[in-house]
Amino acid sequence: MSQRPTVKRDFSFGNPTVRAWLYQIVAIVAVLAVVGYLIHNTVINLANRGITSGFGFLDRGAGFGIVQHLIEYTEGDTYARVFMVGLTNTLLVSALCIVFASILGFAVGLARLSENWLLRKLSTIYIETFRNIPPLLQIFFWYFAVLRNLPGPRQALNAFDLAFVSNRGLYIPWPEYAPGTWPFLIALALAVLGCVALFRYNRKHQLKTGQLRRTWPAAVGLLVLLPLIAHTLFGAAMHWDVPELRGFNFRGGFVMIPELAALTLALSVYTSSFIAEVIRSGIQSVPHGQNEAARSLGLPNPVTMRQVIIPQAMRVIIPPLTSQYLNIVKNSSLAAAIGYPDMVSLFAGTVLNQTGQAIETIAITMAVYLIISLIISLLMNLYNRKIALVER
Numbered sequence: 001m002s003q004r005p006t007v008k009r010d011f012s013f014g015n016p017t018v019r020a021w022l023y024q025i026v027a028i029v030a031v032l033a034v035v036g037y038l039i040h041n042t043v044i045n046l047a048n049r050g051i052t053s054g055f056g057f058l059d060r061g062a063g064f065g066i067v068q069h070l071i072e073y074t075e076g077d078t079y080a081r082v083f084m085v086g087l088t089n090t091l092l093v094s095a096l097c098i099v100f101a102s103i104l105g106f107a108v109g110l111a112r113l114s115e116n117w118l119l120r121k122l123s124t125i126y127i128e129t130f131r132n133i134p135p136l137l138q139i140f141f142w143y144f145a146v147l148r149n150l151p152g153p154r155q156a157l158n159a160f161d162l163a164f165v166s167n168r169g170l171y172i173p174w175p176e177y178a179p180g181t182w183p184f185l186i187a188l189a190l191a192v193l194g195c196v197a198l199f200r201y202n203r204k205h206q207l208k209t210g211q212l213r214r215t216w217p218a219a220v221g222l223l224v225l226l227p228l229i230a231h232t233l234f235g236a237a238m239h240w241d242v243p244e245l246r247g248f249n250f251r252g253g254f255v256m257i258p259e260l261a262a263l264t265l266a267l268s269v270y271t272s273s274f275i276a277e278v279i280r281s282g283i284q285s286v287p288h289g290q291n292e293a294a295r296s297l298g299l300p301n302p303v304t305m306r307q308v309i310i311p312q313a314m315r316v317i318i319p320p321l322t323s324q325y326l327n328i329v330k331n332s333s334l335a336a337a338i339g340y341p342d343m344v345s346l347f348a349g350t351v352l353n354q355t356g357q358a359i360e361t362i363a364i365t366m367a368v369y370l371i372i373s374l375i376i377s378l379l380m381n382l383y384n385r386k387i388a389l390v391e392r
Helices: 016-048 079-112 117-130 135-149 181-209 216-234 257-284 288-296 301-337 343-355 358-387
Strands: 157-159 161-168 169-172 174-177 238-241 245-246 250-251 255-258
Touching: 079 117, 079 255, 079 257, 079 301, 079 343, 079 358, 117 257, 135 257, 135 301, 169 245, 169 257, 181 216, 301 343, 301 358, 343 358
Parallel strands: none
Antiparallel strands: 157 161, 161 169, 169 255, 174 238, 245 250
């Protein structure tokens, strides 16, 4: 029997694989050594200055008020509650800016490709103007030059005695829960599920027979009829708290303070100029033959754009659009410049100054922004994977 030749393994430094592993091990050890030194040095400095470390400060009372809070808050609440208020305010402004910037950017991006010369030039001016002005400067413009110059509460702009705009903010009616809330929400959920099932059934029928059935009349009927039945049987789903002028300011309803309005306007306009270019480049990436093929089938331009061009362009649009959404979350930290009570202003600002727990507060704030960004990236990547072309 023939014996297999013995393979000698070369573990010398001249082996490229061995060298690569050694370099990686040395790099990891160096990084761990630097991190260990920094932690050791920090602990010694804190001990020498008598500064306590840990997260026990979160259970202490805050002792200060907050202008805007989406959850219940009083001055006697803890710093942990302050953290939750700052987190919800950050999520609020980020969500508002993402929605408004997406809508505005999509509209401006389509206008940039319009055959109308005036519309195309106006959209170009919009993009080139707002994306080249720093976002902080735009926040200052909306806050100091526009919103702060509005009239006072007694001379507030009035919309049918329901909504009021003044230099104190935008006051609008706000719904309050009533006994019929849960039946109404259940009926609305059943109506939505019925619309989805009806849409899928009509789609299968169209693919099978070629006959197109209109879904929207029955869908509108379900969305109106089922909640109306719940309202009739169980009472109103909500009551509206309408703002009223009492003394020197309005009471009741929901107030959008000038700081929130300025931040939302500035970041929405600034980011929409970048999103518009993302939309334009995504649409132009679709081969022109797709447009010609749709026209040869007699499809009108709106249907061609909605059913043929945009679905293909979304595969190119989603990755850079994700970056713009992440920029919105990170740029929301500029709220500290005008005093909007977000994570940076409240937790990494006021709480840090009162407690002196710089390492803990900054670490928590950084972790919050990191987690929010990772969640947005995860959701956008899942959507991108869903619409991606599957190769056979």
